[in-house]
Amino acid sequence: MVKVLRKRRLTFLLLPIAFLAAGCGQRPSTRGDARPNILFILIDSLRADHLRVYGYEKDTADTIEALARKGSVFDQHIATASQTVPSTVSIMTSQFPAEHGFRHRSDGQFIAQPPHFPEKLVFLAELFSNAGYDTAGYMGCPFLVARNGFRQGFHEFLYSSGIGETLTSPAIEWMKAQSTNANPFFLYIHYFDVHWPYSPPEDYRHRFAPPEGGTLVYNHGIVSDVSATDLEYTIAMYDAEIAYTDDQIARLLDTLDELGVRENTVIVITADHGDEFMDHGGMGHGTTVYSELIRVPLIVVYPPAFEAGRRIGFLTRHIDLGPSLLALAGIRKPPSFRGHELARAEETFAEDCAYVAAYAKDRKLVVNGETGRRELFAYDDKRDQQPLSEEEPLEDLSDRIAAYQQSMRIPPTGVASPTRSWSKEEEDELRSLGYVR
DSSP: OEEEEOOOOOOOSSOOOHHHHSSOOOOOOOTTOOSOEEEEEEETTOOGGGSGGGTOSSOOOHHHHHHHHHSEEEEEEEOSOSSHHHHHHHHHHTOOHHHHSOOOOSTTHHHHSOBOOOTTSOOHHHHHHHTTOEEEEEEOOTTSSGGGTTTTTOSEEEEESSOTHHHHHHHHHHHHHHTTSSSOEEEEEEEOTTSTTOOOOHHHHHHHOOTTOOOOOOOSEEOSOOOHHHHHHHHHHHHHHHHHHHHHHHHHHHHHHHHTOGGGEEEEEEOSOOOEESTTSEEESSSOOSHHHHBOOEEEEOTTTSOTTEEEEEEEEGGGHHHHHHHHTTOOOOTTOOOOSSSOOSEEEEEETTEEEEEETTEEEEEETTTOOEEEEETTOTTOOSOBOOHHHHHHHHHHHHHHHHHSOOOSSSSBOTTOOOOHHHHHHHHHTTSOO
16 A cells, blocks of 8 residues: 655674574464564664764753663664665665665756666565565655655555654554554654754754754755854754654654564664764765765664664674664575675775765775865764875775775666656655755
């Protein structure tokens, strides 16, 4: 059902799950199926360092903080891009953007023509569905809709342009309805409130607004003149949206408790990318690959596999999320999935517009393809503010970027739809979200 509402071989990280992965066949579902449910929550535009669990000074997310105490927190988790389409497709397909083909090359690329997700892509939801899971997707992002082909593998699919509760409430009803079924569930919720235009409900606005007020500022890219007052106000509204979304997550968790299935549910909290607040002279996202945009939160709660309260300090990647969830469910990953179960990644890459980054050996290299500028950073420089001058890692990472660019398969089709354009209503919505000017 589709609904639309308007307005290198790695060892599994910590998981004692050989008993689940052994055999890895796709079993028929029976009542009492012990395989875990999956609740996958993606918060669009949420940068890691605006959560207290990642060192933020403000209390933006009590629910997420409580979840972190019950699960494992990944401190070096890297998205594949700083724009929603390539990053989310990487999660769903376990491929880098250069492999699945949805590379974000210019601001407004997916505005000019809607992305089209072809059936040849193998989506994570399809694998769960084929293995006997009940699957549902609740989307707040206007690019990830059924008309663009994103509903692959979802039995129930809903897109809403409204605030988070228009996703939470139907998701709760779906969980309650399917609780009488024999099958475990895979539920993906993509909250869009933290994304521009930062318009939280009034009570959240009042909680975070600075006394002196201010004006919202936004742009995809460099901003020449932003007052300290306006920047503080903009960040406050961003934080208020985080708090609102956090309360929506609390409602989902309460439902798991009510249904008595929380202990057998894998809970994942992550983001597709972050937003910049003048960290490198700009605002918005989909422009560079500095850490404020691609260093995203990852919290996983599932007591049988992820140790409560553990901090994971080594490098992990978005493309490994799908294989990890499949392993927990005893489902064999397909050949098209490039990632492995979550473990220490030897290297990873991120790209957006002219920028590409390589991570390896506790160093990160950012390359601007237009200017040729190369900047080297240490992993513990969490906002990429202090470039290093170490020649050996710089050249090593440069070689890795060259190998990445040369070896990735780039499909000739599938990025844009030649048969459809945005409707007037869709264009108006995209304009309200800052995509169309």
